Amino acid sequence: MLHNGNWNGSQVIFAGWIEESTHAYITDTTPFASDGAGYGYLWWVNGFRLPEKSLSARGALAKYLVVIPERGLVVVYRPDA
Numbered sequence: 670m671l672h673n674g675n676w677n678g679s680q681v682i683f684a685g686w687i688e689e690s691t692h693a694y695i696t697d698t699t700p701f702a703s704d705g706a707g708y709g710y711l712w713w714v715n716g717f718r719l720p721e722k723s724l725s726a727r728g729a730l731a732k733y734l735v736v737i738p739e740r741g742l743v744v745v746y747r748p749d750a
Contacts, residue, residue: 670712670724670736671743691724 670691674682693707693714706716706725713725721739733746 671738671741673738 670682670687674680674684674687690710691712691714692709694709696705696707704716704718707714711726713727715723716725717723717735719737721737724736724738726734731746731748733744735744735746736742737744
């Protein structure tokens with residue numbers, strides 16, 4: 670996800686799928702939503718009030734995977750580890 674589906678010069682995930690699955694098809698407008706994130710195909714898009722485009726996967730018990738391509742950054746947060 671960080672390099673648009675490319676790993677070490679090999680395209681392992683079709684770049685078109687990356688684009689389609691990380692497009693926000695809905696926006697979370699519930700009263701609990703404070704970060705303005707949208708939702709694609711299993712990815713939250715542009716959440717956490719970051720200035721650049723971001724992707725995140727959010728799991729139970731506050732587990733997060735956040736990808737910030739413009740900064741070449743992947744953050745994994747596991748509070749129970």
